[in-house]
Amino acid sequence: MDLDETDLRIAALLQQDGRLSATEIAREIGLSVSAANERLRRLLSNGTVRQTAALLDPAAVDAACCCFLLLDLAWQGEAEAIAALAARPEVMELHHISGPHSYLMKIRVKDPAAVQRFLTEAVKPLPAILRTETIFSLQAEKESPTLLLPEGKA
Known part of the structure; x- marks a missing residue:
């Protein structure tokens, strides 16, 4: 475009x-x-603007707990697992990544107990999931949906 x-x-x-x-x-x-x-x-x-949405304060809507999950997946069942995870409302981002892990997923939930429930109910039952590693964000120094636009034009 x-x-x-x-x-x-x-x-x-x-x-x-x-x-x-x-x-x-x-x-x-x-x-x-x-x-x-x-x-x-x-x-x-043309898809340049995909959608307009309100940005909510996570704490105000019981989603103050932010975690990043590193996922290792088997090839068999990977597509189904990714589709199931992408459909979950807790999942804010899901990236296929390079390096020793298969995917990086960002979730926001109420508290650590909700993270445990998410792992137990949504992630670990998926046959393709081999291993997970959870990283809790202690404090967001910057979170932004804003993209860097080409210089000198905007």
């Missing part, structure tokens, strides 16, 4: 506040409302 400077400026604004209307974006960038609206539609339809 070839994005021009205006598209990147719109994307940057949406990363800061996904609730902005076409009118507000038009005013900020200096476009007509119809031009801003058309660009917004195009960014959504």
Whole structure:
């Protein structure tokens, strides 16, 4: 997808506040409302903007416990295990990684007891799971859904 400077400026604004209307974006960038609206539609339809969502405070919704799980999987049943894990609401990220482990998964739950339940009920019963290693985050120094956009354009 070839994005021009205006598209990147719109994307940057949406990363800061996904609730902005076409009118507000038009005013900020200096476009007509119809031009801003058309660009917004195009960014959504071509997949540049995948979705707009509210960012919640994890502690306010009983999800203050953040963990990273390193997973080692057998090839047999791997696809099914990954599909099952990706469907779980606790799973925020799931990455196929290089190195000694197969996958890195980020979850957010209420507390360590909820991590234990997740492991016992959702992870360990999967036949492809060979081994897990859980790393508890003590404090998030930075968490951001914002992507770095090309310099000089946004």
